[in-house]
Amino acid sequence: MAARWLFLGVGAILLAGCEVAPQEPLALAASSPAAATVTAPARASVAANARCLPARGHTGALAGRTLPVSRVSDIRLARGEVVLTFDDGPIPGKTTRILDTLDRAGVRATFLVVGTMARSYPRLVREVAARGHTIGSHTDRHPNLSRMAHGAALAEIAKGERAIAAALSGSGHGMAPFFRFPYLADTRALRSALAARGTVVLDVDIDSKDYFRTSSAKVLERTMARLRSRGRGVVLFHDIHARTVAMLPDFLAALGREGYRVVHLVPGGAGACPAPAS
Numbered sequence: 001m002a003a004r005w006l007f008l009g010v011g012a013i014l015l016a017g018c019e020v021a022p023q024e025p026l027a028l029a030a031s032s033p034a035a036a037t038v039t040a041p042a043r044a045s046v047a048a049n050a051r052c053l054p055a056r057g058h059t060g061a062l063a064g065r066t067l068p069v070s071r072v073s074d075i076r077l078a079r080g081e082v083v084l085t086f087d088d089g090p091i092p093g094k095t096t097r098i099l100d101t102l103d104r105a106g107v108r109a110t111f112l113v114v115g116t117m118a119r120s121y122p123r124l125v126r127e128v129a130a131r132g133h134t135i136g137s138h139t140d141r142h143p144n145l146s147r148m149a150h151g152a153a154l155a156e157i158a159k160g161e162r163a164i165a166a167a168l169s170g171s172g173h174g175m176a177p178f179f180r181f182p183y184l185a186d187t188r189a190l191r192s193a194l195a196a197r198g199t200v201v202l203d204v205d206i207d208s209k210d211y212f213r214t215s216s217a218k219v220l221e222r223t224m225a226r227l228r229s230r231g232r233g234v235v236l237f238h239d240i241h242a243r244t245v246a247m248l249p250d251f252l253a254a255l256g257r258e259g260y261r262v263v264h265l266v267p268g269g270a271g272a273c274p275a276p277a278s
């Protein structure tokens, strides 16, 4: 019975996830003027971050700053800086291959995990964290929160967080207070409520649209075109799609050729810098 429920739950997520692609106007309308779109970071901000050494494994030629984030406005990227984010997982096979690709490039990303997936694959959640990546949340069952009552939406967010925390329990790794709205469908009231409880909403500057049923080459072409146009930004991928797994090595190679650096977001606050690499 439990196994059947799990199977149905995962199936529901895959069907109800970003396979149901939001219309572009929705994504654009839902994306607030993200802090990542502002100009180069203030000198003082960069200096403050210099005390933070790179997270484990974030040492490749592509690896840029490790950026502690306590609020949305902390995500200020200079030209050429990119943040990699992966939503909707983890899922066996695909997520693991993405971790391997990121390891080879020596860069770290942020994974926005769905509660249902965390309950199904807790060991994989722990592996993502153990390999040096940041883990945030993405609700429990991936609903469109903008169509829910405010209280129910907050409960859905909290349920997802509890599932991820349970998966990480005892691992020595924690979840960052980072959250992404499914379908990028936010509301002003929810954003305010999340900010008041210290949760940072991760907006998207460059949507790879890897949920469309196109080739990996098309995803690569679209993502690089948008990145070249903006020059910097938070990139949205999904670790549940084979086309994303297939395109990621070429994407990272393109970043290297064109001089980009991958910034690793970590929780801000006192003592939140990653431990020095041994």
Ligand SMILES: [Zn+2]
Residues within 6 Å of the ligand: 017, 018, 087, 088, 138, 142, 182, 183
């Ligand atoms: Zn999603």
